Amino acid sequence: xxxxxxxxxxxxxxxxxxxxxxxxxxxxxxxxxxxxxxxxxxxxxxxxxxxxxxxxxxxxxxxxxxxxxxxxxxxxxxxxxxxxxxxxxxxxxxxxxxxxxxxxxxxxxxxxxxxxxxxxxxxxxxxxxxxxxxxxxxxxxxxxxxxxxxxxxxxxxxxxxxxxxxxxxxxxxxxxxxxxxxxxxxxxxxxxxxxxxxxxxxxxxxxxxxxxxxxxxxxxxxxxxxxxxxxxxxxxxxxxxxxxxxxxxxxxxxxxxxxxxxxxxxxxxxxxxxxxxxxxxxxxxxxxxxxxxxxxxxxxxxxxxxxxxxxxxxxxxxxxxxxxxxxxxxxxxxxxxxxxxx
Ligand code: XIL
Numbered sequence: 001x002x003x004x005x006x007x008x009x010x011x012x013x014x015x016x017x018x019x020x021x022x023x024x025x026x027x028x029x030x031x032x033x034x035x036x037x038x039x040x041x042x043x044x045x046x047x048x049x050x051x052x053x054x055x056x057x058x059x060x061x062x063x064x065x066x067x068x069x070x071x072x073x074x075x076x077x078x079x080x081x082x083x084x085x086x087x088x089x090x091x092x093x094x095x096x097x098x099x100x101x102x103x104x105x106x107x108x109x110x111x112x113x114x115x116x117x118x119x120x121x122x123x124x125x126x127x128x129x130x131x132x133x134x135x136x137x138x139x140x141x142x143x144x145x146x147x148x149x150x151x152x153x154x155x156x157x158x159x160x161x162x163x164x165x166x167x168x169x170x171x172x173x174x175x176x177x178x179x180x181x182x183x184x185x186x187x188x189x190x191x192x193x194x195x196x197x198x199x200x201x202x203x204x205x206x207x208x209x210x211x212x213x214x215x216x217x218x219x220x221x222x223x224x225x226x227x228x229x230x231x232x233x234x235x236x237x238x239x240x241x242x243x244x245x246x247x248x249x250x251x252x253x254x255x256x257x258x259x260x261x262x263x264x265x266x267x268x269x270x271x272x273x274x275x276x277x278x279x280x281x282x283x284x285x286x287x288x289x290x291x292x293x294x295x296x297x298x299x300x301x302x303x304x305x306x307x308x309x310x311x312x313x314x315x316x317x318x319x320x321x322x323x324x325x326x327x328x329x330x331x332x333x334x335x336x337x338x339x340x341x342x
Contacts, residue, residue: 021335023320024055028341029284030093030294032056034250037082039304045325049300050086057087058095058249058296060306063134066104069126072112077133084137095296096134096141097249098186099127100170102157103146110158119162124173131177140182140293142218142249143174147203148187152195167203168212175213182293186218186249190239191231197238204242216245216293221280224254225272229279240287247293248284252318253277254307263315274330277320281334285341301325 024031033054039046050057061067062079069075087094100123112122131141144167149155159166171183185204190197200217207214217239223232240246253276256263284295299305303323307316320331327335334340 023053023331023335026335026338026340026342027295028289029292030056032058032093032095032294032296033300034058034060034097034296034298035083035086036060036299036304037062037079037086039300040083040086046300046304049321049325051090053300054092054297056093056095056294056296057083058097059083060299061104063096063130064098064101064104065109065126066106068130069109070106072108075129075133080134084134088137093294094134094138095247095249096131096138096181098142098145099130099174100143100159100166101145102155102159105158112158116162120169123159123163123166123170127170127173128177131174131181135178136180138178138181140184140216140247141174141178142184142186143170143214145186146188147185148196148199150189150193150196152199154199168207168210171207171212171214182215182245183213184216184218184245184247184249185214186220186247188220188222188250190219190235191223192228197235201238201242204244214244216247217242218247218249220250220298221248222250222252222254222298223276223280224257225269225276226257227253227276232279233283236283236287240291243291245291245293246284246287248280248295250298251280251295252298252305252307253280254313254316254318256313256315256317259311259313259315261315265315265317269317270329273317273328274333277330278333278338281338 031054035050035057040050059080062083068077068080084094147155147167154160174183187200204214219239253273255265255269255273297319301321302317302319305318307313307318320328322328
């Protein structure tokens with residue numbers, strides 16, 4: 001009994017004195033997570049990990065159009081500001097996500113009708129009000145999110161329909177509002193989709209040729225244990241050879257991508273997931289240092305993952321912390337075993 005108490009004491013004090021290795025201290029680049037203000041407020045275990053393990057914060061939802069601009073003449077920054085406050089008071093970087101997207105658009109925008117000029121005024125006002133509100137307080141913005149389809153064509157959206165050159169314009173407007181922010185184009189699933197990748201590279205070239213400020217590429221990295229490493233490596237290579245800053249912006253590694261209801265998250269699955277995290281971190285370490293913006297996980301514990309909530313996949317375990325917020329094998333690999341750069 002006595003020994004158990006002593007062990008427990010050592011374990012607890014080690015943690016509270018910060019002697020056990022923490023994720024954020026292992027790498028020469030920022031390590032982030034997307035976060036949710038309600039969980040930060042209500043859940044102590046969540047808040048503890050958010051505070052100790054990460055040094056960069058992305059709002060999972062609360063800086064998106066629907067959240068910050070619920071009505072044509074009303075902005076609501078309250079929840080985004082809560083996250084910013086958390087980041088600030090804990091000396092963490094805040095990353096802005098996202099100014100222009102086809103999803104999570106407020107009803108009034110979807111129903112808006114007006115001529116080309118009116119649409120342009122609407123989007124310009126949105127981009128600039130949000131970027132100005134957070135000016136100097138976020139290190140960067142995902143300016144445009146997921147603009148291309150798998151075949152490389154522009155995704156049909158209210159934006160492209162009403163403002164054909166909306167990508168270039170949005171970057172320009174964001175830059176005017178916050179000249180020091182690092183401006184990203186952010187997208188998913190370029191691996192195994194060469195036409196999508198090519199469209200992104202062509203867009204970068206086109207913007208650069210027109211002197212439109214684009215500084216970075218966000219690779220979301222919503223992948224799974226069977227994703228093809230060579231394909232992912234190619235995407236990283238092609239993205240980083242643009243010379244732009246690279247952010248792995250929404251990392252999660254699904255273990256049960258087919259949503260099999262009989263799936264068991266056993267040691268084999270955990271090991272495969274650990275190997276995939278290893279591959280991702282090794283690949284990121286291969287990007288030239290000046291181009292490393294960091295790696296951001298898409299939330300903290302498995303139970304918080306959008307794969308559970310948004311996609312309704314109850315047997316999915318894509319992150320580093322389990323349902324009780326205990327670290328999983330991939331976490332121990334990253335903090336203890338891996339020879340990190342720092
Ligand atoms: C997701 C959030 O995680 C969910 O909570 C929300 O319901 C839908 O959006 N790509 C992105 C993110 O850029 O903003 C998305 O986040 C996940 C896919």
